[in-house]
Amino acid sequence: MTPTTQPRLIADIVIASRGSLLALRQAETVAAALARLHPGLETSIRIIKTQGDIDRRPFAEIGGKGLFTTEVERAVVEGEADIAVHSAKDLTSEIHPDCSLVCVPERAPRADVVVGGDGASGEERLGSLPSGARVGTSSLRRTALLAEVRPDLEVTEFRGNLDTRLAKVAKGEVDAAILAAAGIARLEVWSPDEIRSASLGIDWWVPAPGQGALAIEGRTEDAATAALFASWDDAATRAELECERAFSARMEGGCSVPLGCAAVASGGNSLTVTGFLGLPDGSRGMRDRISGPPTAAASMGRELAQAIIEGGGDEILEELGEVGPDGAPWR
Numbered sequence: 001m002t003p004t005t006q007p008r009l010i011a012d013i014v015i016a017s018r019g020s021l022l023a024l025r026q027a028e029t030v031a032a033a034l035a036r037l038h039p040g041l042e043t044s045i046r047i048i049k050t051q052g053d054i055d056r057r058p059f060a061e062i063g064g065k066g067l068f069t070t071e072v073e074r075a076v077v078e079g080e081a082d083i084a085v086h087s088a089k090d091l092t093s094e095i096h097p098d099c100s101l102v103c104v105p106e107r108a109p110r111a112d113v114v115v116g117g118d119g120a121s122g123e124e125r126l127g128s129l130p131s132g133a134r135v136g137t138s139s140l141r142r143t144a145l146l147a148e149v150r151p152d153l154e155v156t157e158f159r160g161n162l163d164t165r166l167a168k169v170a171k172g173e174v175d176a177a178i179l180a181a182a183g184i185a186r187l188e189v190w191s192p193d194e195i196r197s198a199s200l201g202i203d204w205w206v207p208a209p210g211q212g213a214l215a216i217e218g219r220t221e222d223a224a225t226a227a228l229f230a231s232w233d234d235a236a237t238r239a240e241l242e243c244e245r246a247f248s249a250r251m252e253g254g255c256s257v258p259l260g261c262a263a264v265a266s267g268g269n270s271l272t273v274t275g276f277l278g279l280p281d282g283s284r285g286m287r288d289r290i291s292g293p294p295t296a297a298a299s300m301g302r303e304l305a306q307a308i309i310e311g312g313g314d315e316i317l318e319e320l321g322e323v324g325p326d327g328a329p330w331r
Contacts, residue, residue, distance in 0.1 A: 012042035016081035019047040020161040088210030093249035103216040103229035104238040108182035110212030111199040116176025122200035136177035144258035147282025182212040206260030206276035209244035236265035239294035246301030
């Protein structure tokens with residue numbers, strides 16, 4: 001990144017963020033990028049407590065969407081902050097109508113990793129665990145995927161900030177845990193090589209939509225703030241995120257739906273997207289994949305979701321108790 005030559009229109013930026021160690025690291029990364037792009041620009045971080053921070057029940061039990069983003073977004077809407085920094089996977093399928101994503105920086109590793117076990121890949125680490133081993137996760141998607149490959153393992157509800165969950169593994173409260181590689185990378189807990197040796201392949205172990213990406217949200221009318229990020233936005237990651245969010249929106253996906261979507265941009269003119277929908281007990285799992293141009297990212301996400309729905313995904317959604325876009329049960 002190089003400093004921009006355009007006149008600076010504003011003197012300071014207030015960044016809204018959750019207060020977890022990882023969320024603050026992400027907000028600090030954004031602040032540091034702004035400082036490099038616009039020397040002299042002042043930044044400050046406003047910590048916001050969200051429903052997901054307060055309610056300690058399992059995510060599927062809480063239900064709803066935006067558990068970690070609604071209150072942070074509200075700070076921007078109400079003018080308490082200029083931007084909000086989110087983990088893109090936590091965003092609802094539709095953000096506030098007065099807001100937009102002003103920047104999507106280059107993506108961090110998107111895979112899930114296995115913390116614990118032995119081996120040179122996530123699959124080997126899972127395979128090394130003895131029958132009955134306790135594996136921590138708070139994600140229904142990871143629960144469903146784990147049940148497909150190792151139904152003999154015991155899934156343990158595993159909430160808490162990333163540093164807390166890593167400590168639980170170290171203390172032996174569980175035998176292993178499945179976590180997002182991006183958080184481990186951003187907190188610099190492991191080296192890139194260590195992350196690769198624990199990663200699960202995304203073709204089968206499909207990540208959550210938006211996993212590994214940051215989403216910087218601002219008020220749509222605030223063009224001056226958006227302009228500050230113009231040179232930091234990553235076109236490939238934005239296309240991937242647009243595709244994955246469209247997939248999730250068509251599925252009406254929240255924390256109670258075990259779904260995954262991974263769009264991978266390559267060469268500037270190709271986007272390959274893989275989708276997953278399953279049941280938490282691993283008894284049914286559907287995957288499909290399509291390719292096309294990044295310019296059709298959103299329509300590709302919807303097309304893939306529709307293909308999975310028509311291929312039997314509607315029955316899975318109905319069994320999960322989800323309702324369709326018209327408010328009626330899936331059928």
